[in-house]
Amino acid sequence: MKGMTVFARINHAEGAQKVGKKLRPTELIIFGNPRVGTPLMQCAQSVGIDLPQKALIWEDEKGQVWLFYNDPEYLADRHGIKGCDEVIKKIANALGNFARTAAVQ
Numbered sequence: 001m002k003g004m005t006v007f008a009r010i011n012h013a014e015g016a017q018k019v020g021k022k023l024r025p026t027e028l029i030i031f032g033n034p035r036v037g038t039p040l041m042q043c044a045q046s047v048g049i050d051l052p053q054k055a056l057i058w059e060d061e062k063g064q065v066w067l068f069y070n071d072p073e074y075l076a077d078r079h080g081i082k083g084c085d086e087v088i089k090k091i092a093n094a095l096g097n098f099a100r101t102a103a104v105q
Contacts, residue, residue: 029054050075072095
């Protein structure tokens with residue numbers, strides 16, 4: 001993830017196995033870039049509860065792999081962010097690029 005720092009990877013399937021449960025591959029990646037996240041927190045500091053950004057990657061029962069993350073518009077609505085459209089757009093573009101890159105790997 002160019003320009004992003006991966007802060008943590010949480011393997012939920014591994015955790016499930018440790019307690020005797022089965023779970024298809026499911027991993028949470030916590031990542032971010034202060035150059036992107038800081039301007040968003042300057043718009044609304046409460047968004048810090050949702051940062052760094054997270055992506056959940058899992059395999060369904062058919063073997064298809066999925067990637068989910070919180071849409072920046074959702075974060076803007078959740079935290080009442082107004083007047084920061086450029087910041088939201090920049091984050092949306094960065095996440096879109098991340099998802100496209102992950103999809104081709």
